[in-house]
Amino acid sequence: MIGVIGCGNMGKSMIEGISNSGLIEGSQIGIFDINKDKVDELSSRLGVISEADETAVFNNHKYIIIAVKPNGFEKLFKTLGKVENKSDKVVISIGAGIKIASLEKMSDKNYRFFRAMPNLPVLVGEGMSAISHRENVSEGEVEFVKSIFDSFGKGDIVDESLMDVVVGISGSSPAYVFMIIEAMADGAVLKGMPRDKAYKYAAQTLMGTAKMLLESKEHPGLLKDRVCSPGGTTIEAVKVLEDSGLRSAMIKAVVSATEKSEEMGKK
Ligand SMILES: NC(=O)c1ccc[n+]([C@@H]2O[C@H](COP(=O)([O-])OP(=O)(O)OC[C@H]3O[C@@H](n4cnc5c(N)ncnc54)[C@H](OP(=O)(O)O)[C@@H]3O)[C@@H](O)[C@H]2O)c1
Numbered sequence: 001m002i003g004v005i006g007c008g009n010m011g012k013s014m015i016e017g018i019s020n021s022g023l024i025e026g027s028q029i030g031i032f033d034i035n036k037d038k039v040d041e042l043s044s045r046l047g048v049i050s051e052a053d054e055t056a057v058f059n060n061h062k063y064i065i066i067a068v069k070p071n072g073f074e075k076l077f078k079t080l081g082k083v084e085n086k087s088d089k090v091v092i093s094i095g096a097g098i099k100i101a102s103l104e105k106m107s108d109k110n111y112r113f114f115r116a117m118p119n120l121p122v123l124v125g126e127g128m129s130a131i132s133h134r135e136n137v138s139e140g141e142v143e144f145v146k147s148i149f150d151s152f153g154k155g156d157i158v159d160e161s162l163m164d165v166v167v168g169i170s171g172s173s174p175a176y177v178f179m180i181i182e183a184m185a186d187g188a189v190l191k192g193m194p195r196d197k198a199y200k201y202a203a204q205t206l207m208g209t210a211k212m213l214l215e216s217k218e219h220p221g222l223l224k225d226r227v228c229s230p231g232g233t234t235i236e237a238v239k240v241l242e243d244s245g246l247r248s249a250m251i252k253a254v255v256s257a258t259e260k261s262e263e264m265g266k267k
Contacts, residue, residue, distance in 0.1 A: 003061030011067030017152025127153030
């Protein structure tokens with residue numbers, strides 16, 4: 001049912017997520033990578049099927065996830081053998097920066113494509129993945145593809161025109177968050193906390209705070225206001241962050257990453 005080509009960082013985590021979530025049986029997942037060791041390790045651990053090659057993945061499955069590096073897509077389509085019933089196939093590309101129009105061009109337009117942009121936390125089952133598609137797919141297919149991405153985090157359907165903003169807000173942002181955790185820990189270390197404890201306190205606080213926001217669905221400003229007691233420690237820190245331009249730096253960071261992605265897409 002689901003075939004995955006490329007079992008590197010992303011492919012492997014996606015296979016683990018799909019398999020561990022129970023979305024479908026391991027025996028309905030077929031995988032292939034040019035490194036046989038990667039396939040053998042996953043198939044013996046998860047009970048997924050090792051496919052002979054890329055063509056077998058296409059022929060044996062309806063949903064095909066392509067998780068090779070972006071520069072490997074063209075070669076992959078060129079070297080594919082005969083694929084039966086191409087128009088029944090739903091091909092999901094996670095290749096960063098590759099537009100649906102480019103996928104159609106390099107593959108002779110017969111497949112029905114989804115383009116997805118997952119992010120690094122897919123590796124721990126907490127990814128944020130944007131998913132876009134053309135109109136030639138059914139509602140059921142859209143739902144199923146979303147459920148694939150939900151199995152290792154959260155999937156969200158967006159218009160393809162938003163993919164550059166997705167790079168700014170979720171694709172590149174794990175780096176910004178690592179920087180925030182590191183900086184918070186530096187402050188605590190400066191005031192005497194051991195470094196390993198400082199990372200744990202900062203990271204757990206970020207994770208818990210994000211969970212609160214997602215679960216309560218309340219406005220982040222309101223939640224912030226609630227923890228700022230009049231004349232207390234938190235509003236003191238908030239003033240320092242405002243004086244130091246934290247919010248405007250973050251807005252500029254998201255805009256810059258988005259613009260860089262737009263620029264790269266024009267080449
Ligand atoms: N990492 C991220 O945070 C992230 C986020 C969003 C999207 N993506 C996208 O995800 C895709 C995969 O990234 P990754 O970091 O997982 O790459 P990766 O670790 O290099 O994994 C790709 C795997 O596919 C294998 N491969 C290459 N050509 C193949 C072919 N024709 N058939 C079967 N296997 C093949 C590679 O083998 P070799 O190593 O021998 O070439 C490697 O094992 C990329 O297109 C990237 O743009 C990544």
